[in-house]
Amino acid sequence: MITAVLVLLLACGGLYFGLRTSTRTQEWALPSALAIALVAIWDLICRAVGSDVFPTPFVTWLAFIELLESKRLWGDVVASLFRVTWGFFLAAGVGIPLGLVIGWSTRTFRAMNPIVQGLRPISPIAWIPIAILWFGIGDGAGIFLIFLSSFFPITVGTTAAVRNISLVHQRSARNFGVRGLELFRRVVLPAAMPQIITSLRIALGVAWLVIVAAEMVGMDSGLGYLINDARNAGSRYDLVVATMILIGLIGIVLDLLIRRLERFDEVRWGYVQR
């Protein structure tokens, strides 16, 4: 109890002094101090309420170590990542070309956009029964669900990117006689690329959200299944919270990885303020 209060006070002091330091120090000092403060508050609330089901930060830490040492964790991580990777790449492989065509051809846009917009609001979670019906319990259903949840952001984002290509760039291309496939390669695709990358990033975020839900409902492996399993097998809420934190950390890593795409010279122009 006293330790938690002390930590909280220290963290608040850290926040206070962090505000006075240089911008570069603030970038890591402020969020770290705030995170420590939040963990201390979490600890204090646990003790104040006196629940023996909900884990304190320390118990969660122990569970985290237990998870890392257990053999099954890596199997579950790999299962989740496997489904997300395949579903995501399939969705990008279909969604980017489709979005380019829908965005470029007004007729295709008229024909397909209403259908895409109509299917898009259906939560991928709602597809779980159908996914299991078609693919059974296992990777197939997971990949299918991730495909669905990534496909719409990628297709819609790519479509919008192409429709946003500036008139001046289109005219420059026409002026210099760029047409046909060359127009796609030299103008349409590069002009749309920054926004396509943004849509990939959104799609991967959604995919990581959906896979956990899908594994909780309809699969027998993966991080979502691990959460369900921990709760069902003796209310191990310490394992539940530890897994949640791990899911968050992996999500951050995935986002950092995909953001590397934004650094290429050919797309950097799309992310600066104009």
Place this chain on the structure above:
Amino acid sequence: MTDKRSNPGRPKVVLEGLTKTFETKGDPLLVLDNIDLTVGEGEFVCLLGPSGCGKSTVLNIAGGFEAPTNGSAHIDGEPVTAPDPRRVFVFQEYGIFPWASVWDNVVLGIRNLSRDRQHEIAKEVIDLVGLNGFEQSYPMELSGGMKQRVEVARALAVSPDVLFMDEPFGALDSLTRLTMRAELIRIWEERRPTILFVTHDVDEAVQLAERVVVLSARPGRIADIVTVDLPHPRDLGSAEYGRAKNRLYELLGVSHKI
């Protein structure tokens, strides 16, 4: 390189009875009303007028990006139906491709020539606009004036015989604008393309053009054509220069005494 010296007697761009209406929600909007204009080969003509007078529309029609509602545009005696790499449009700085390096932008119009030829021409035009050393830079790393130079270099690479320039220096600061005008005149004197230059800046028009076509406010009609009979480099303090300016301000109906 072929001799591009002007042949002023020969009409290059001929606009006859150009009329343009835009369909809006209410009544059709008359933007251009019966524009007749002949630009001679190698001539530098400015289209000057207030915002919204349709001067860019004249350029878009001559460049083949828009069709007139009535009337016709001919270049070298042939009707203009579509954009053509022999006549290049120079936009404000945003016309170049931000995803391509300076070099790749410049060779856009000559991409189908042999590698050696591309190198030769690109080097020459990059040299001409003073961008040596920036070949591998991306537009976002360049200042506004330098981006405009890329745009001009890209246009010059195809050795166009007509340049359509739509307020090309509008986004630049006033000092850079002056430099760019001097550069443009230098390049024009060296290569003698026919230039149709749209601006709403009286000074710019008097500094650059041999003839200034003044358009009235919407619907755009030709109010008058003012000949600026001054050799380059022009003395911006001369009486002749002042007279031309005064005449243009008068035609635009703007007070020039503040």
